[in-house]
Amino acid sequence: MDFAGFDHPGRTTRDRGPRSVKVMIAGGFGTGKTTMVRSVSDIKPLTTEETLTEASADVDHLIGIADKTRTTVSMDFGKICLNDELMLYLFGTPGQERFWFLWNGLFKGALGAVVLVDTRRLASSFRAIEEMERQDVPFVVAVNVFPDSPVHPVEEIRDALDLDPHTPIVSCDARDRRSSRDVLVALIRHLQERSTAALEPR
Structure with a gap:
């Protein structure tokens, strides 16, 4: 895969060694952010999970994820080398509303993001999508398929x-x-498509 579109015309990442990119893994509470960072990271990821307690029962809504026992309270961090040209540093955001104040700092310097959604609880990811749009961070939506997830057409x-x-x-x-x-x-x-489009004459 060619990633030259991220650089100035005439220069490629091969000229300067591997390119490091900060990527956010965002989404609602319990959508699988920590799980994704853990599954894909080339290193043992840094996680900040704590056990859910009765004290959080009124603020962490467990509808659809009643078996969840742990939650991220700050961030998750991992990294993956996609190839010799590109290294991604992954930052997973906390999903609960009471930790959203951490998002502004986490998003600084991010080139793009993945927003994980759970079709059983689509509304839980509205805030993450709004934040991407507010901070003008390009993103893709990843529908995390759980065993009991309802299936919907992409356009729906x-x-x-x-x-x-x-x-x-x-x-x-x-x-x-x-x-x-x-x-x-x-x-x-x-x-890359966005970068290429931005370079095209209007």
Whole structure:
């Protein structure tokens, strides 16, 4: 895959060594962000998970994810080398509303993002999508397929999330390394297409 579109015309990443890119893994509470970072990272990921307690029962809504026992309270961090030209640094955001104040700092310097959604609880990812649009961070939507997830046509999901027609939607299993890697490749392709389009004369 050619990533020259990220650089100035006439210069390629081969001229300067591997390109490092910061990518956010965002989404609602319990959509699989930590799972994706763990499954795809080339290193042992840094996670900040804590056990859910009765004290959080009124603020962490577990509808559809009643078996969830742990939650991210700050961020997850991992990295993956897609090839000799591109290294992705992955930052997973906390999903609960009470930790959203951390998002502004985490998004600084991010080139793009993956927004994980759960079709059982689409509304849980509205805030993440709004944040991408507010901070003008390009993103792809990854529908994390759970065993009991209802299946909807892509266009129904696009309408329900009020997505731009050009925002890619892909399905994935966040537990599977190859599936998660494919999501990241889809994001990089999306970023490259946007970069190429920006260079074209209007």
